[in-house]
Amino acid sequence: MSLVPILTSDQFSSADQPAVAQGVKAYGEVLNTWGAIGNSPGLLATYLPFLGRLNGPGALDGRLKDLVAVRVAVLNHCRYTASHRCTSAMAKGVEVDELAAVATGALAGFTEQEQLALRLAEEMTVALPAVPADKGLTGVSASVRDDVQRVFDAAQLTELVMCISMWNALSRFHRVMAFELDMPAPPAPVDAQL
Known part of the structure; x- marks a missing residue:
């Protein structure tokens, strides 16, 4: 309820x-x-x-935005967000096996840009809350920051960090609110990681 x-x-x-x-x-x-x-x-x-x-349309491809959102939803154990973002991703042509790989963190089959975005999403979701500012000002590793700066331009990075931040906020909101699903359940391999 x-x-x-x-x-x-x-x-x-x-x-x-x-x-x-x-x-x-x-x-x-x-x-x-x-x-x-x-x-x-x-x-x-x-x-x-x-x-x-x-x-919507922007500096980043919609597929990448959905992959990142699914990863954040899984890391936050939010079935409602995973339901929405998997539905959106599959509508954009993302396959269930790709969603399963995102859910488990098996990133080898993705492009360099996708892998880096997913690594940044994981660090922003899991590491950032645990790293005090005196131990790491940004909360993410220098190697991931350097890599994403190398691969993404300023507009893409802004959109990516905002996307990851928004899905962290929303997945936490959705989970605490305890919403019933109003879209199809996430695919079984994703659901198993929640």
Whole structure:
């Protein structure tokens, strides 16, 4: 059961109604995360456009964004986020065996750019919270920082770090809220890692 009530479309504030209409047009229903966010009037009106911009066309390929989001979801043990991001990734042509590899951290079959993005996602999700600033200002290893700076340009790096950060925040939000799935369950090999 969700931590907060899940609003229906008619229960959202007037400030959120345009975002609700846009979301329902795209997905056919109010997703549980939106229904929870609606408990804070006006927040959905900011959240949905921002998330749409971050996940939409940009400096990074959509496939890479979804691979990173799936890795973050698995590392945070969030089935709801994994469900959404696996559904999105498979719609972009990512195969179940690739998602399984992301879930287990078996990165050898991915491009250098994908491997580095996934390594950065892991360090930002697992290592960063455990490294005090006096032990490492950025919380990630110098080798990963150097490698991602070599492979990604400034626009790509900004988008990548924001994407990883956003999926860390959202997967933690989703997990604590304890939402029921509103998209297909993650593929079995991903689900097994959650």
